[in-house]
Amino acid sequence: MNIKKGEFVVVGGGISGIAAAVEIAEFGNKVTLIEKEASLGGRVSKMSLYFPKLCPPYCGLEIYFKRIRSNPNIQIMTLSEVANISGTPGNFTVTVRQSPRYVNAKCTGCNDCVSACPVERPSDFDYSLSKTKAVYLPHELSFPYRYVIDDKTCPGAECGKCILACKYDAIDLGMKAESVELKADAVIVATGWKPYDAQKLTNLNYGKMSNLITNVMMERLAAPNGPTKGEILRPSDNKKVERVAFVQCAGSRDENHLPYCSAVCCTASLKQVSYVKEFNKEAQVSVFYIDLRVMGRNEDFLTKIKQHDGLKFVKGKVARITEDPDTKDVWVEAEDILSGAKHRERFDMAVLATGIEPSLSGEKTCLGEQDKYGFFGSGKDGIFHIGCCHTPSDVSACVKLANGAVLKAMQCVGGRA
Ligand SMILES: Cc1cc2nc3c(=O)[nH]c(=O)nc-3n(C[C@H](O)[C@H](O)[C@H](O)COP(=O)(O)OP(=O)(O)OC[C@H]3O[C@@H](n4cnc5c(N)ncnc54)[C@H](O)[C@@H]3O)c2cc1C
Numbered sequence: 571m572n573i574k575k576g577e578f579v580v581v582g583g584g585i586s587g588i589a590a591a592v593e594i595a596e597f598g599n600k601v602t603l604i605e606k607e608a609s610l611g612g613r614v615s616k617m618s619l620y621f622p623k624l625c626p627p628y629c630g631l632e633i634y635f636k637r638i639r640s641n642p643n644i645q646i647m648t649l650s651e652v653a654n655i656s657g658t659p660g661n662f663t664v665t666v667r668q669s670p671r672y673v674n675a676k677c678t679g680c681n682d683c684v685s686a687c688p689v690e691r692p693s694d695f696d697y698s699l700s701k702t703k704a705v706y707l708p709h710e711l712s713f714p715y716r717y718v719i720d721d722k723t724c725p726g727a728e729c730g731k732c733i734l735a736c737k738y739d740a741i742d743l744g745m746k747a748e749s750v751e752l753k754a755d756a757v758i759v760a761t762g763w764k765p766y767d768a769q770k771l772t773n774l775n776y777g778k779m780s781n782l783i784t785n786v787m788m789e790r791l792a793a794p795n796g797p798t799k800g801e802i803l804r805p806s807d808n809k810k811v812e813r814v815a816f817v818q819c820a821g822s823r824d825e826n827h828l829p830y831c832s833a834v835c836c837t838a839s840l841k842q843v844s845y846v847k848e849f850n851k852e853a854q855v856s857v858f859y860i861d862l863r864v865m866g867r868n869e870d871f872l873t874k875i876k877q878h879d880g881l882k883f884v885k886g887k888v889a890r891i892t893e894d895p896d897t898k899d900v901w902v903e904a905e906d907i908l909s910g911a912k913h914r915e916r917f918d919m920a921v922l923a924t925g926i927e928p929s930l931s932g933e934k935t936c937l938g939e940q941d942k943y944g945f946f947g948s949g950k951d952g953i954f955h956i957g958c959c960h961t962p963s964d965v966s967a968c969v970k971l972a973n974g975a976v977l978k979a980m981q982c983v984g985g986r987a
């Protein structure tokens with residue numbers, strides 16, 4: 571088949587954007603992958619294991635990174651965002667603003683700068699469950715594998731201790747933001763999702779007690795490269811968890827918050843039940859739910875998880891969560907719809923299954939039209955939206971959407987007839 575080759579821009583370096591960029595490049599096209607953070611991988615890189623197979627997400631990501639490394643058609647721009655898109659299919663101009671990294675390509679990853687740096691900041695990778703220095707490696711499997719300086723916390727040249735510590739002349743505190751113009755036949759947008767802000771769920775009192783965490787934090791607690799090296803310890807006193815509650819639909823399917831189903835959080839909590847049971851097989855776990863929604867072939871996963879001993883499902887929306895001031899235990903209150911009884915139970919720790927919100931919700935963007943929730947519905951002709959910025963989905967659905975968009979994008983080469 572004779573397919574015309576072109577140039578493309580993919581915005582968002584999570585699993586959706588990576589999948590799209592790799593497929594485009596392997597057809598022989600040029601592609602620039604634009605990522606706003608310092609490393610590729612998006613939310614998936616922060617997961618401990620993937621459902622349904624329960625394998626580490628880096629198995630899949632590493633294969634994609636290898637395909638990127640071996641393909642000269644792909645250019646990566648991290649710390650970058652799109653400022654403007656003009657033109658028509660076959661002839662777009664994309665203006666990209668790249669923030670300074672302050673660490674150049676000479677960085678060998680020796681870590682000497684980190685030992686010298688006096689400034690600490692909360693780690694975004696660990697959802698503030700740990701700290702990094704102002705100069706840091708995004709995480710141990712970061713791609714690109716290069717350190718970065720957080721200019722919101724680093725005082726700059728008045729400190730400069732990292733420069734003295736670096737033997738490779740890799741730190742340049744004078745680096746400036748740059749603006750670059752790229753040509754593109756089509757643009758694929760894959761800007762993903764963010765966890766719903768649990769502090770908006772005022773009846774659940776998130777933020778007012780240490781042992782009430784969110785599902786994304788639970789991924790970090792369970793991860794071998796996380797703040798507790800994979801031990802599920804409750805934040806207040808590092809005690810091994812024995813009684814854990816999962817609170818489903820924390821924000822989702824609620825007219826006052828996210829009126830839609832976030833699609834993945836039931837399966838994600840079932841996966842996290844397996845983290846708890848793997849860590850402490852005597853642990854008692856309760857899942858509070860309205861409906862358990864496991865999509866497609868994940869029904870088998872539900873059946874498998876239900877076989878764990880010490881696992882209870884309570885059908886009822888959680889009305890209140892409070893803290894015992896002496897023990898720091900959490901009390902979860904709900905009405906058990908099946909028995910009609912009020913249910914009040916004490917746990918070491920509770921996990922809110924916070925929903926998926928589009929990452930650009932509430933922000934002005936040139937990347938397309940958003941619906942009232944912030945999801946991209948449609949864009950200009952030649953701009954395609956995939957992954958969780960389009961609809962809440964699991965990884966397998968994201969990759970399928972990416973492949974479809976690649977075919978659509980390649981039809982834009984040379985302009986519409
Ligand atoms: C608790 C939890 C556990 C989960 N576990 C699983 C699981 O086990 N298996 C599974 O299949 N799915 C799981 N999921 C779903 C999975 O996280 C998503 O399917 C996946 O992250 C979607 O990838 P994405 O690339 O669309 O979005 P993201 O992962 O959000 O990636 C988007 C990327 O775009 C970047 N970006 C954002 N805005 C901009 C911008 N303006 N410019 C440039 N770049 C930008 C972001 O920094 C990010 O790198 C889970 C979800 C939750 C909530």
Ligand code: SF4
Nearest residue numbers: 677678680681683736
């Ligand atoms: S910036 Fe310099 S000191 Fe820091 S990790 Fe890189 S090479 Fe080492």
Ligand code: SF4
Nearest residue numbers: 687705724729730732
């Ligand atoms: S200049 Fe900034 S990054 Fe370097 S050591 Fe000082 S605070 Fe840390």
